[in-house]
Amino acid sequence: MRGRIELVVWTVVSLIILYLSWRTVRPLVTPLFFGVLLAYIAYPLHMRLRRRFSAHESALILTAIMIGLGTILLVFFTLLSIKLVNRFYMNVKDVLAWLSSLQFSGTLQTFFGQVQSQIVPKLTDYVSSFTFSVPKYLLQLIVFLFAFYYALVYGEKLREFILSLVPENQAPFIVEILNRTDKTLDALVRAWLLLNVAKGFLMTIGYIIFGVGDVYTAIIAGFLTFLFSFVPLLEGWMLWVAGAIYLYMKGSLLGAIGIAVYGAVLVSPLPDYTVRPMLVAKDAELDETLVFIGMLGGTWAFGLKGLLLGPVILSIALVLLKEWKKRTSDRGAAG
Structure with a gap:
């Protein structure tokens, strides 16, 4: 009886400390x-x-x-x-x-x-x-x-510390989760950087082709596209929209339509929902739909950091489901 009371007390105290710790770290x-x-x-x-x-x-x-x-x-x-x-x-x-x-x-x-x-x-x-x-x-x-x-x-x-917290017989499973996390995150970062560099370069070329300012303006537009592409909702569409408005106000309707189509297809938003999930899925060995849902849902749930957290969380969930299925099968075979 005394042991149960101590367990309940320590559980309650631990939960309170964890809650206060989260409130401290959350901002x-x-x-x-x-x-x-x-x-x-x-x-x-x-x-x-x-x-x-x-x-x-x-x-x-x-x-x-x-x-x-x-x-x-x-x-x-x-x-x-x-x-x-x-x-x-x-x-x-x-x-x-x-x-x-x-x-x-x-x-x-x-x-x-x-x-x-x-x-x-x-x-x-x-x-x-x-x-x-x-x-x-x-x-x-x-x-x-x-x-x-x-x-x-x-x-x-940090990796050694995480492994030290789990029982020895569960270490291979935790290692698999860590490896999957590392692989998915590596694919996300690589795809993110490569695609954003390509988008910035294409925006610079687009500004030059359609005559939106001089070469200096085009380079600045490409650099801003690269930076804005790291921020969901902003992305690179802001720059081609600004270019389209500028050309329209100058009386170049065809130029405005041209850079709008060029930007939407090659810069944003089309590449964000096609090329990026394909690059991540290929490097992380995941399904493209899973990556797309993770990016979209993660951004919706966690903001900017969810763009990376979403696919990583779903990737870990996939590992957990596979492990659960494996253990269920093992129990069935043992029974």
């Missing part, structure tokens, strides 16, 4: 996830550096490189964002001024006047809210860098 799940993910991507380079440096020194070098690249991208996007926001504001202001100059009824004229008088305070409030969020973003950045660094340093020991 930082996203930077932790992407820190570990980028460490996974950089791990082959880390292993090469390990031939000349210690694990801590190699991880520190890669973290410094990550900080340098992040700083360059931050400055680039800050300057680009300021330019785009300023242009957007001027365009909105011009449109509202044009609407106010038209001869509408008194009610509509009053409505447009109110919108025009409120647009500046609304934009100011948005900028202020973003400014107050900067400390939060900095905290997430610090967590991301720590996760990246320590995932590189202790990556080898």
